[in-house]
Structures are given as C-alpha cells and as structure tokens.
Amino acid sequence: MRELQDQGRQWSRHAARYDDLFLDAFQPGVVNPVLGMLDAVPEPGRKTVADLGCGVGPLLPHLVGRFGRVIALDFAPGMIAHAQARLGPDAERVTFETRPMHDLEHLAGQLDVAVAINSIVMPDVRVIDRTLRAIRASLAPGGVFLGVVPSVDAIQYHTMLLLDQALDRGLTPEEAERSAAFHAEHHYYDFAFGRFAFRGLRQKFWQSFELEHRLTKAGFSAVELDRVLYPWDENLACGADLAQYPQSWDWAFRARVS
Ligand SMILES: C[S@@+](CC[C@H](N)C(=O)[O-])C[C@H]1O[C@@H](n2cnc3c(N)ncnc32)[C@H](O)[C@@H]1O
Numbered sequence: 001m002r003e004l005q006d007q008g009r010q011w012s013r014h015a016a017r018y019d020d021l022f023l024d025a026f027q028p029g030v031v032n033p034v035l036g037m038l039d040a041v042p043e044p045g046r047k048t049v050a051d052l053g054c055g056v057g058p059l060l061p062h063l064v065g066r067f068g069r070v071i072a073l074d075f076a077p078g079m080i081a082h083a084q085a086r087l088g089p090d091a092e093r094v095t096f097e098t099r100p101m102h103d104l105e106h107l108a109g110q111l112d113v114a115v116a117i118n119s120i121v122m123p124d125v126r127v128i129d130r131t132l133r134a135i136r137a138s139l140a141p142g143g144v145f146l147g148v149v150p151s152v153d154a155i156q157y158h159t160m161l162l163l164d165q166a167l168d169r170g171l172t173p174e175e176a177e178r179s180a181a182f183h184a185e186h187h188y189y190d191f192a193f194g195r196f197a198f199r200g201l202r203q204k205f206w207q208s209f210e211l212e213h214r215l216t217k218a219g220f221s222a223v224e225l226d227r228v229l230y231p232w233d234e235n236l237a238c239g240a241d242l243a244q245y246p247q248s249w250d251w252a253f254r255a256r257v258s
Contacts, residue, residue, distance in 0.1 A: 003124065004100055006206045010200040011055075012078030018056050022200075023235055025117055025148050025250065026058040030230040033252045034115065037146045038062060049111035052101050052135065053119020057083030064090045064227035067113070073097040075120075090148060102131040104138040116147035118250065121203035123195055125214075128204060132218035139257040145252050148228050152194045154248045159184045161242050183223070183237040211251055220255035228252050 010042065014021060025032050051059050054072040056079060063070045064087070072094050074080050080098050084091040103121070113137050117206075122128050135145055144148045159180050166176035188198050194205045208225050215223045228251035232239040236248060 004122070004127065006026045007122070007202065008075040008077075008100070011076035014199070014201065015056060015076065015078035015082045015201050018079075018082070023250075024058055024119075026062070026202075029233065031247075032148070033149060033226040033228065034074070034117065035062060037144075037254050038066075038113070038115070040117050041113055041144070044068070044177055048110060049113040049115065050107070050111050050138070052116040053121075055117075056085050057086050057121065059117055060087055060094060061090070063115075064093050066152060071095045071107075071111075073099060073101065075100040076215040077132070083093070088172060091145075093096075096243040100131075102127065102134045107110060107138040109140050112140055112143050113143045114139055116145070118148050118150055120147065120149055121205075123202040123204055125204070128214060129218060132214055132220075136219050139169055141257060143257045144254060145257070146251050146252075148252050149211055150196070150203065151207075151227075151250045152189070152191060153207055154250065155184060155189060155205070156191070157187070158236065158242075158248055162238060163244055165238065165241060185237070206251055208251055209241050211253055215253065215255045219257075221258045222254075222256040224254045226252040226254075 046068050048069040049063050049067040050071040050073060051063060052073050054074050057072065060072055060083060069204065070093065072083060077098050080096050084096060087094065111182050112244060120131065122131065139145065162180035162183050163176050166179040170178060194207060196203045196205050211225065212223050229247040229249055230236065232242045232247065
C-alpha cells in the first residue's frame with residue numbers, strides 16, 4: 001500500500017507537465033483501435049463506462065455525450081484536477097473518483113465498459129492481478145474491458161532500428177550498441193521483468209503474451225490483442241530517420257466478461 005500511495009503522489013507531481021513527458025495514445029497521427037472498439041459498443045446511451053486511470057483525461061471527450069453514465073477514476077488527485085479543468089463545463093457530466101483501481105467493490109457488476117489507457121502499469125504484478133480481478137468484478141455479464149498497455153517489445157524494436165542505423169554510419173558493433181542504448185534510453189528500463197523507472201515513477205511495460213496471460217488469469221474471456229501505432233515523429237528518438245519502417249506500438253486489447 002505504501003508503494004501505491006507513493007506512486008499516486010508521483011503521478012500527481014507529474015500531472016502539470018504530463019503532455020510534455022508521455023506519449024498520448026489519442027493525439028492526431030496515432031492509430032488507436034480502442035476508438036473503433038468504443039464505437040462498436042451498441043446502444044452506448046444506455047450504458048455505463050469507466051475510464052480507469054483517466055490521467056489528465058484525453059479519453060473523456062470521446063465518452064461524454066455518447067455514454068449514458070461516465071465515471072473517471074484515478075488515484076492521483078493532481079491528475080483528476082487536471083482532467084476536470086481540461087473538460088471545462090463537461091466535467092459536470094462525469095463522476096470523478098479519486099481511488100486506486102483495485103478498489104472497485106462499490107461498482108460491482110455495474111459497468112458495461114471499462115477502459116484503461118496506459119494505466120495498468122503498477123510495478124508489482126500482485127497489484128496488477130488484484131486490479132484485473134477487481135475490474136472483472138465491476139463489469140456486468142457481457143461487459144467489455146478495453147485498453148492499452150505500454151509495450152516493452154516496441155522498445156526493443158526501436159533499439160534494433162537504431163543499432164542498424166548506427167552500424168550503417170560506420171560505427172563498430174560496440175559503439176553502435178552504446179549509441180542505440182543511449183538514444184532508446186535503456187537506463188530507464190529493466191527488460192527482463194518489463195519495468196520502467198523515470199523521475200520517481202515506476203511502471204510496468206508489457207509483452208503481448210503477459211497481457212493475454214494476466215487477462216485470462218483474472219477470468220476474462222475472448223481476449224483479443226491489437227496495436228496502437230505511433231508515428232515516427234519527434235516524440236521518438238531519431239524518429240524522422242526511421243519513417244520508412246513499420247511504426248512503433250503499444251498493445252491494445254479487448255476482453256469480455258461472460
Ligand atoms: C500513463 S498515465 C495514463 C493516463 C491516461 N489514461 C492517458 O491515456 O493519458 C497512467 C495513469 O494511471 C494512473 N494510475 C496508475 N496506477 C493506478 C492505480 N493503481 N489506481 C488508479 N490510478 C492509477 C496514474 O495516476 C496516471 O494518471
């Protein structure tokens with residue numbers, strides 16, 4: 001719990017500069033299949049949706065006015081405050097909750113759709129498993145869980161492209177590896193366990209097999225994976241030089257409660 005409270009404080013601290021520091025899965029130029037998954041929900045006006053780990057709220061404009069009831073939850077008060085300010089008068093149409101995502105008993109069986117965009121990132125996998133079970137229990141039978149998790153294999157893909165580029169420039173293998181590791185910021189990552197530590201934040205990064213495994217273990221069925229595709233732009237190291245290659249990604253998913 002102490003670790004979770006610390007992370008809540010850290011996320012709050014980063015709320016003001018969130019957009020400068022993190023990729024936004026909804027910014028123009030990003031291909032995000034979650035938007036299509038939301039469009040495919042029948043009769044949204046009669047349904048309840050929850051944005052779990054809403055952050056500064058980039059998903060909320062896609063939910064307000066479309067779904068009958070919108071809940072936005074985050075354990076970081078700073079994030080909730082920014083999400084409310086960004087939404088303006090529409091904030092009144094959203095129920096905001098400041099609480100950790102494993103604490104959903106009050107919503108048991110009430111949600112039709114739960115969405116988690118890059119927010120299932122707790123560094124302790126026991127907390128992740130507990131959170132996924134809580135999300136499943138918050139969904140009504142037939143409910144869907146949609147989301148995005150940060151991909152650790154995309155960092156390795158980016159590293160491969162940077163390594164080739166450095167070798168093509170004539171660097172030795174050792175120099176090329178050092179250059180690729182520098183530009184891909186390997187010092188923030190633990191690749192074996194899929195972790196990322198940055199300015200006090202500690203986040204889980206995912207492989208697709210772990211996502212399937214943990215969703216199934218939590219009792220979800222019909223797990224489908226897809227990719228959020230990011231343009232090679234200034235948000236990714238040396239992005240402009242990599243434009244001819246397939247895009248980098250995060251993992252998107254849809255899972256059901258039967
Ligand atoms: C990387 S940000 C993503 C925010 C937002 N969903 C977006 O797409 O921009 C992760 C968010 O999840 C929240 N978060 C992380 N772990 C959480 C937990 N256990 N309970 C509630 N919120 C959590 C953080 O406070 C942060 O706002």
